[in-house]
Amino acid sequence: MNHDEYSSSWTMSDFLQKSGGYAVIDGGLATELERHGADLNDPLWSAKCLISSPHLIRTVHLDYLEAGADIIITASYQATIQGFKAKGLSGKESESLLQKSVQIACEARDMYYERASECSYDGIGNKRVLNKRPILVAASVGSYGAYLADGSEYDGNYGDTVTLTTLKEFHRRRVQVLAESGADLIAFETIPNKLEAQAYAELLEEDDIKIPAWFSFNSKDGLNVVSGDPLSECASIADSCKKVVAVGINCTPPRFIRGLISSVQKVTTKPILIYPNSGETYDADRKEWVQSTGVSDEDFVSYVNIWREAGASLIGGCCRTTPNTIRAIYKVLSAGSSDAQPSSK
Numbered sequence: 001m002n003h004d005e006y007s008s009s010w011t012m013s014d015f016l017q018k019s020g021g022y023a024v025i026d027g028g029l030a031t032e033l034e035r036h037g038a039d040l041n042d043p044l045w046s047a048k049c050l051i052s053s054p055h056l057i058r059t060v061h062l063d064y065l066e067a068g069a070d071i072i073i074t075a076s077y078q079a080t081i082q083g084f085k086a087k088g089l090s091g092k093e094s095e096s097l098l099q100k101s102v103q104i105a106c107e108a109r110d111m112y113y114e115r116a117s118e119c120s121y122d123g124i125g126n127k128r129v130l131n132k133r134p135i136l137v138a139a140s141v142g143s144y145g146a147y148l149a150d151g152s153e154y155d156g157n158y159g160d161t162v163t164l165t166t167l168k169e170f171h172r173r174r175v176q177v178l179a180e181s182g183a184d185l186i187a188f189e190t191i192p193n194k195l196e197a198q199a200y201a202e203l204l205e206e207d208d209i210k211i212p213a214w215f216s217f218n219s220k221d222g223l224n225v226v227s228g229d230p231l232s233e234c235a236s237i238a239d240s241c242k243k244v245v246a247v248g249i250n251c252t253p254p255r256f257i258r259g260l261i262s263s264v265q266k267v268t269t270k271p272i273l274i275y276p277n278s279g280e281t282y283d284a285d286r287k288e289w290v291q292s293t294g295v296s297d298e299d300f301v302s303y304v305n306i307w308r309e310a311g312a313s314l315i316g317g318c319c320r321t322t323p324n325t326i327r328a329i330y331k332v333l334s335a336g337s338s339d340a341q342p343s344s345k
């Protein structure tokens with residue numbers, strides 16, 4: 001089956017079944033761009049590279065695919081029409097940049113498939129990596145707090161003046177454009193509070209968005225999402241929305257993940273996704289990650305079977321994880337499943 005036939009008709013359960021019951025999500029994109037030398041100290045963060053270095057974005061996507069990722073997330077996390085306009089771009093130019101984020105990821109997937117057909121050995125001992133397996137492109141939507149670039153994506157506190165309507169109007173056009181850009185799904189990531197989850201759910205229904213979505217929340221206490229709203233209430237909103245095909249957690253320290261999976265599981269039977277950060281803390285004032293607070297790739301990976309057993313079926317990494325983290329996750333998961341033998345997927 002070629003990818004176009006696959007992606008026009010995919011369902012999450014079919015995708016997971018074809019991938020052996022689990023799927024590998026990619027790792028941190030923005031922090032990996034930084035590791036390659038990109039300067040993201042800008043309100044647009046990784047979206048700045050859509051303008052200044054699209055090839056670097058493509059390279060990082062490709063690195064993640066070669067490390068074993070089945071799902072790659074676009075560089076649109078902090079790409080907003082409002083943010084681009086603040087840089088002097090027109091509405092049309094802003095929308096093209098959103099489309100470009102998806103186009104770059106699709107190009108990386110095509111290049112990867114091309115290489116896979118030329119080469120049968122992946123260098124890390126398992127053919128799944130270079131087989132023509134289904135790969136999904138997830139169009140990232142970061143929160144309103146990410147656009148504000150003031151750290152409120154990690155506290156979820158937008159103040160009383162920001163209402164459900166504010167959030168829906170803020171995201172509406174961006175979501176419409178991304179949904180029509182050739183992506184397989186929308187990844188609503190790092191959702192910091194219940195109000196924003198509600199806004200996304202209403203947008204998906206009201207605008208009859210044609211591709212499915214996942215909702216992924218972040219937590220800094222292992223119990224609630226970062227605003228203090230109970231994770232169970234946030235995940236219930238995702239559960240009630242027909243367009244949502246997976247629910248979970250991202251950009252959260254590994255040590256909290258197991259407990260958070262259990263909370264999500266109590267309110268939904270939808271597949272659970274998790275892509276924790278490296279465990280380092282982000283200092284919003286200094287705009288940098290505080291090293292020494294994180295876990296090594298080995299420690300991160302020692303959690304993978306625990307997360308899988310706890311019920312997560314989509315596993316990857318967020319900020320400060322790298323292709324090495326993803327390669328290690330991929331190895332653990334493929335060793336623990338019936339997929340350990342090279343298959344023809």
Ligand code: MET
Nearest residue numbers: 028029030073077190251
């Ligand atoms: C702050 S979470 C960022 C998520 C985004 N997908 C990235 O890796 O860049």
Ligand SMILES: [Zn+2]
Nearest residue numbers: 251277318319
């Ligand atoms: Zn992150």
